[in-house]
Amino acid sequence: ETGVTQSPTHLIKTRGQQVTLRCSSQSGHNTVSWYQQALGQGPQFIFQYYREEENGRGNFPPRFSGLQFPNYSSELNVNALELDDSALYLCASSLGTETSYEQYFGPGTRLTVT
Amino acid sequence: AQSVTQLGSHVSVSEGALVLLRCNYSSSVPPYLFWYVQYPNQGLQLLLKYTSAATLVKGINGFEAEFKKSETSFHLTKPSAHMRDAAEYFCAVSKAGGTSYGKLTFGQGTILTVHP
Numbered sequence: 001e002t003g004v005t006q007s008p009t010h011l012i013k014t015r016g017q018q019v020t021l022r023c024s025s026q027s028g029h030n031t032v033s034w035y036q037q038a039l040g041q042g043p044q045f046i047f048q049y050y051r052e053e054e055n056g057r058g059n060f061p062p063r064f065s066g067l068q069f070p071n072y073s074s075e076l077n078v079n080a081l082e083l084d085d086s087a088l089y090l091c092a093s094s095l096g097t098e099t100s101y102e103q104y105f106g107p108g109t110r111l112t113v114t
Numbered sequence: 115a116q117s118v119t120q121l122g123s124h125v126s127v128s129e130g131a132l133v134l135l136r137c138n139y140s141s142s143v144p145p146y147l148f149w150y151v152q153y154p155n156q157g158l159q160l161l162l163k164y165t166s167a168a169t170l171v172k173g174i175n176g177f178e179a180e181f182k183k184s185e186t187s188f189h190l191t192k193p194s195a196h197m198r199d200a201a202e203y204f205c206a207v208s209k210a211g212g213t214s215y216g217k218l219t220f221g222q223g224t225i226l227t228v229h230p
Contacts (some may be wrong), residue, residue, distance in 0.1 A: 066202030099208040100165045105157035
């Protein structure tokens, strides 16, 4: 059974650019959640996708957007990058949206904005 | 709104000593509570979770936590620390039940150091 994978591992971008991060969910999981973890902080919920639809969003501006594909993999897109967007971006997949379901986290993508 | 406070950003113990990592939560509705561990350059791994069954929850690697509603706490303990327990630990809360889009609210994290 393949776990949650994310790509790329590391990324360096310049302020104002756009970035796309990718996540492959664990086999059988239809729900993907994205989190931003700034240095020295706990992860913060960005949004969740369930069966290709956004199913809840945290306190992040519209320049953070996402997609989920029919195979349940997902992308996180960030436009007009700002220095404060530098963080570890984690995705997590689960069997469904019930809050009791375990979320399985990927290793993350480290984004640096200069 | 929900929030989590982890008391102590760094905890240091000797190998074989008791591990106690503190977590207090705030929630206007019954919560589910979780402890995750994060090793360097890795994602988060679930240690244990409380989902309104037994208040004493046993997890992996010998960890356990007790849900105390009166104290709004969910402290993580392990009787005897091992070197391999050195990592960062996160307490998290979510709304109990339903499809509350699985949003986890995390604490700031506690870095556990284990000395030989």
